[in-house]
Amino acid sequence: MKKKEYYWLAAGILLIAANLRLPITMMPPILPWLQSQLGFATSMSGLLTTIPLIMFALLSPVIAQWSRRWGNLRVLLVSLIILTIGCYLRSLTQTGWLLAGTVLIGVGIAGGNVLLPAVIQQFFPRKTTILTSLYTFIMGLIASLGTGISAPLVKATNLSVGISVISLLSLTALLVWIRVFWGWSKQDAVMQNVPEHSQKSPWRLYRFKLTWLITFFFGAQSLLYYSLLTWLPVYWTQAGFSAATSGMFATLFQLCGMPLALLTPLVARKKSGMAAISTLIGGGIALGLTLLLVSQHNLWFNTLLAILMGIASGASFSLAVVFFQRKTSTIWQTAEMSGLAQSVGYLLAAVGPALSGVVRSATHSWFLVFGAYIVIAILLWLAGVIITVQRPIDASE
Numbered sequence: 001m002k003k004k005e006y007y008w009l010a011a012g013i014l015l016i017a018a019n020l021r022l023p024i025t026m027m028p029p030i031l032p033w034l035q036s037q038l039g040f041a042t043s044m045s046g047l048l049t050t051i052p053l054i055m056f057a058l059l060s061p062v063i064a065q066w067s068r069r070w071g072n073l074r075v076l077l078v079s080l081i082i083l084t085i086g087c088y089l090r091s092l093t094q095t096g097w098l099l100a101g102t103v104l105i106g107v108g109i110a111g112g113n114v115l116l117p118a119v120i121q122q123f124f125p126r127k128t129t130i131l132t133s134l135y136t137f138i139m140g141l142i143a144s145l146g147t148g149i150s151a152p153l154v155k156a157t158n159l160s161v162g163i164s165v166i167s168l169l170s171l172t173a174l175l176v177w178i179r180v181f182w183g184w185s186k187q188d189a190v191m192q193n194v195p196e197h198s199q200k201s202p203w204r205l206y207r208f209k210l211t212w213l214i215t216f217f218f219g220a221q222s223l224l225y226y227s228l229l230t231w232l233p234v235y236w237t238q239a240g241f242s243a244a245t246s247g248m249f250a251t252l253f254q255l256c257g258m259p260l261a262l263l264t265p266l267v268a269r270k271k272s273g274m275a276a277i278s279t280l281i282g283g284g285i286a287l288g289l290t291l292l293l294v295s296q297h298n299l300w301f302n303t304l305l306a307i308l309m310g311i312a313s314g315a316s317f318s319l320a321v322v323f324f325q326r327k328t329s330t331i332w333q334t335a336e337m338s339g340l341a342q343s344v345g346y347l348l349a350a351v352g353p354a355l356s357g358v359v360r361s362a363t364h365s366w367f368l369v370f371g372a373y374i375v376i377a378i379l380l381w382l383a384g385v386i387i388t389v390q391r392p393i394d395a396s397e
Contacts, residue, residue, distance in 0.1 A: 005183045012180040015173035017135040021143035029151035055106025056346035064339035080174040083108025087167035118335035136318040137262035218341040220380040221316035223352035230353040249306040257314020264318035274388040282381020284312030
């Protein structure tokens with residue numbers, strides 16, 4: 001295969017990565033326009049985040065099976081078509097189309113979430129580390145930029161135009177991936193010839209304790225990330241900071257995770273590196289939340305804690321992807337492990353923020369909510385260390 005085709009494939013992978021969080025993170029800042037122009041009820045606002053997470057949970061295991069039948073690249077192509085249609089349905093600025101588009105976006109993103117780690121491992125076995133680093137970095141970077149530019153863009157134009165302009169990124173990814181599929185269609189067909197010992201997957205993965213440890217790790221980090229992203233700004237506002245300052249803290253929380261998203265796969269090439277990153281993740285979140293409870297009003301101290309927790313959260317997703325790749329022995333297992341773990345993980349991510357809100361409303365205190373997060377962070381650290389010392393699952397077992 002010509003080097004040019006590898007460049008197209010790498011560009012397509014990174015463009016898909018750029019769309020894995022952007023369609024979700026762009027929506028909260030434009031809620032005021034949705035409420036004023038569409039009459040979108042405040043009580044329904046959480047659906048714009050929850051619906052995609054539920055779709056991830058429902059479809060992740062199924063997507064891994066589809067990839068064995070039709071090939072990774074073909075399933076990703078269909079996922080991008082669905083994602084792009086969903087993005088532009090939302091630009092029609094009617095509540096029905098908004099919710100329908102959000103469902104389709106959840107379906108489309110689920111394909112990329114599950115299959116990108118396997119595609120990288122399949123076509124770039126010698127560059128897995130660097131491409132995994134770039135893919136997780138770009139995903140976080142574009143999501144953060146989307147959070148920052150969506151409201152000013154809608155304010156400068158209108159709701160329909162603003163959503164349409166941001167959706168150009170999904171259209172670009174689709175066009176590039178059509179070119180990728182055209183160049184790699186024969187190689188993609190090889191994926192349909194699954195070895196005999198993989199025929200019963202993913203169900204055979206349930207037999208391994210390592211599967212459940214990785215599933216717990218991904219689920220715990222998903223719950224913590226989406227819960228903190230949802231409730232930290234509320235906490236800071238209630239602690240007496242202005243909305244602008246709380247927003248600055250939340251932005252730092254997202255942005256400071258990106259360097260670790262880039263560095264984690266590089267550091268995690270050795271067992272000692274994986275253990276160190278696991279300790280940073282669990283310790284950073286647990287320590288940050290503990291100190292938040294005892295230092296509510298200090299500006300600079302809260303700034304440092306937002307940075308610390310952002311760094312830890314940014315590393316957690318990247319390390320989960322490393323586990324998918326390093327603790328399996330075939331590309332089919334990688335896709336299946338990714339699907340199983342993400343199914344449980346995103347279900348927890350959908351439930352976590354809502355359940356936290358119920359507890360907070362019932363107790364009128366952050367102590368139980370943050371206390372639960374601290375316990376989960378410690379368990380996350382322990383799970384990461386145990387996963388690190390386990391040997392990869394043998395495909396022939």
